Amino acid sequence: MRALVVYETMFGNTRKIAEAIADGMRDSAHVDLVEVTDAPDDISDAVDLLVVGGPTHAFSMSRYSTRQEAAHRGGRVADLPRGIRDWLSDLPSGESKPIFVAFDTRVDMPLMPGAASRSATRAARRKGFTHTAAPESFLVEGYEGPLVDGELDRARQWGHSLTAGPAD
Numbered sequence: 001m002r003a004l005v006v007y008e009t010m011f012g013n014t015r016k017i018a019e020a021i022a023d024g025m026r027d028s029a030h031v032d033l034v035e036v037t038d039a040p041d042d043i044s045d046a047v048d049l050l051v052v053g054g055p056t057h058a059f060s061m062s063r064y065s066t067r068q069e070a071a072h073r074g075g076r077v078a079d080l081p082r083g084i085r086d087w088l089s090d091l092p093s094g095e096s097k098p099i100f101v102a103f104d105t106r107v108d109m110p111l112m113p114g115a116a117s118r119s120a121t122r123a124a125r126r127k128g129f130t131h132t133a134a135p136e137s138f139l140v141e142g143y144e145g146p147l148v149d150g151e152l153d154r155a156r157q158w159g160h161s162l163t164a165g166p167a168d
């Protein structure tokens, strides 16, 4: 199996989760891991599984304005010109599409609605991805992080479960 993991991050937490997911997947797949700014403009036919993740901003995927706000709060110095919302929207709506699965990071607050991964899954369906797997969220303690204890292990296991066969 060949997989592509595309991630967006402002404070580095989603990058760590993406790296752990890719690690878990590598047991049974060839995995390419790229930040959204370097992601290809189209998905190669060779990709069987597309995994897309980003931070939850304002109950959904980030927008330019929310990334600017993150930058003002001490996130990456240069604000990110495109996030996963823009990348997904710019993908061509061709016929052949890999399996799609999304993840996000969000703050550890039980009643906080919305998750970037759910919005990304809806966007992917609109784009023509007919095979989508259940999205997953990973928790951070505050806007800047750090990740909640145990989330990196959970991400590694989740990644493994995406590519491992049913007997695994």
Ligand SMILES: Cc1cc2nc3c(=O)[nH]c(=O)nc-3n(C[C@H](O)[C@H](O)[C@H](O)COP(=O)(O)O)c2cc1C
Pocket: 008, 009, 010, 011, 012, 013, 014, 015, 054, 055, 056, 057, 058, 059, 060, 066, 067, 069, 070, 073, 105, 106, 107, 108, 112, 113, 114, 140, 142, 143, 144, 145
């Ligand atoms: C502008 C802004 C809006 C946010 N809105 C939400 C939100 O609606 N729900 C939530 O759970 N977390 C929210 N957060 C927290 C982010 O999810 C958190 O910063 C992110 O998971 C950290 O990931 P990163 O280090 O990869 O940027 C917000 C953060 C920012 C900067």
